[in-house]
Amino acid sequence: MISTSSPETLVREEIRALHAYHVPPPQDWVKLDAMENPYSWPASLEAPLAAALAAAAVNRYPDAEASSLKHAIRRAMKVPDALDIVLGNGSDEIIQIIALALAKPGATVLSVEPAFVMFRMIATFAGMRHVGVPLKADDFALDESAMMAAIDAHQPALTFIAYPNNPTGNLFDRDAIRRIIAAAPGLVVVDEAYFAFSRDSFLDEIAAFPNAVLMRTVSKLGLAGLRLGMLMGAPAWLNEFEKLRLPYNINCFTQAAATLALNHIDAFHAQTESLIRERTRMFAALDALLKPIPGALVWPSEANFLLIRVAHAAELFEALKARRILVKHTGATHPLLQSTLRITIGTPAENKLVLAALAELLKA
Ligand SMILES: *Cc1c(COP(=O)(O)O)cnc(C)c1O
Numbered sequence: 001m002i003s004t005s006s007p008e009t010l011v012r013e014e015i016r017a018l019h020a021y022h023v024p025p026p027q028d029w030v031k032l033d034a035m036e037n038p039y040s041w042p043a044s045l046e047a048p049l050a051a052a053l054a055a056a057a058v059n060r061y062p063d064a065e066a067s068s069l070k071h072a073i074r075r076a077m078k079v080p081d082a083l084d085i086v087l088g089n090g091s092d093e094i095i096q097i098i099a100l101a102l103a104k105p106g107a108t109v110l111s112v113e114p115a116f117v118m119f120r121m122i123a124t125f126a127g128m129r130h131v132g133v134p135l136k137a138d139d140f141a142l143d144e145s146a147m148m149a150a151i152d153a154h155q156p157a158l159t160f161i162a163y164p165n166n167p168t169g170n171l172f173d174r175d176a177i178r179r180i181i182a183a184a185p186g187l188v189v190v191d192e193a194y195f196a197f198s199r200d201s202f203l204d205e206i207a208a209f210p211n212a213v214l215m216r217t218v219s220k221l222g223l224a225g226l227r228l229g230m231l232m233g234a235p236a237w238l239n240e241f242e243k244l245r246l247p248y249n250i251n252c253f254t255q256a257a258a259t260l261a262l263n264h265i266d267a268f269h270a271q272t273e274s275l276i277r278e279r280t281r282m283f284a285a286l287d288a289l290l291k292p293i294p295g296a297l298v299w300p301s302e303a304n305f306l307l308i309r310v311a312h313a314a315e316l317f318e319a320l321k322a323r324r325i326l327v328k329h330t331g332a333t334h335p336l337l338q339s340t341l342r343i344t345i346g347t348p349a350e351n352k353l354v355l356a357a358l359a360e361l362l363k364a
Pocket residue numbers: 035089090091092093116162165166191193216217218219224228229
């Protein structure tokens with residue numbers, strides 16, 4: 001008999017139905033599964049980092065406002081003065097804060113599919129309904145009329161649009177996004193997690209929309225371990241979200257290290273630039289490798305990863321794993337992603353390894 005005080009009876013059904021977010025162990029693998037920057041902290045900033053961390057007042061609660069850090073963000077990202085900033089322990093926490101704020105009974109979250117999995121998961125955490133609108137097959141373009149129909153039918157309180165999108169890597173049509181924001185009865189969050197790798201942004205335009213905010217993170221910039229995301233938007237929205245932010249969510253070491261990093265953003269941009277060059281090179285190499293194979297292809301990307309379609313993606317994933325190369329098997333995550341793998345751009349040496357392995361495995 002199940003006791004009345006057990007997790008089976010007390011935990012909400014939709015939470016029990018979830019699977020915990022699975023992160024594979026890193027070990028000493030070629031790790032190209034999680035869009036991490038493969039480069040470590042710049043050597044020129046090692047001594048300043050040690051000094052900044054040593055000077056952090058770890059016996060005190062961190063600066064609840066994180067004012068030095070916000071100042072550094074404003075400068076490094078050229079945030080327009082009209083926008084306020086709310087910080088999160090990763091953008092995941094920001095997604096959660098926004099969902100909690102808007103989770104009136106019966107409220108709906110809308111996003112495209114396939115998209116970043118946390119949009120759906122956090123909607124569930126917050127007790128909201130989630131509606132996913134499939135992207136167009138083949139090129140993963142935004143299906144504007146399907147989005148408009150979903151907005152009309154479900155009146156979403158909250159819509160997430162990642163720009164560029166994960167796991168497809170593309171930028172959606174900018175005018176279509178503008179029309180979706182205009183049509184949405186709720187708040188639209190433009191998620192620019194990959195801004196450093198993309199040639200376009202909504203940062204200078206977001207203030208023009210009364211119902212849109214913009215989210216970024218330093219995770220894909222080489223600072224995933226710090227856990228720092230930022231929301232930028234009109235004070236009217238951000239003042240409400242700030243009430244839900246736990247006061248000390250950005251710890252003193254993260255504040256010190258991220259402030260230093262953003263004050264020396266050029267060192268990180270240099271890493272990003274080299275990853276963009278590698279992306280161009282990898283795309284060409286994968287294109288040459290896959291094009292002759294019927295049904296196989298690589299999609300263009302504005303992010304730090306490439307999505308490929310190959311026959312037997314699951315077997316290929318396992319064969320790469322046997323060589324200690326970890327990519328993401330996206331093939332089972334959505335019907336539009338059938339037979340796909342997502343490969344994060346690594347160092348030139350790592351990229352060479354994965355290319356060589358793919359060439360050999362695909363020939364066999
Ligand atoms: C990686 C990613 C994030 C997560 O960022 P964190 O700041 O590390 O929580 C957010 N959105 C998208 C689309 C991502 O791919």
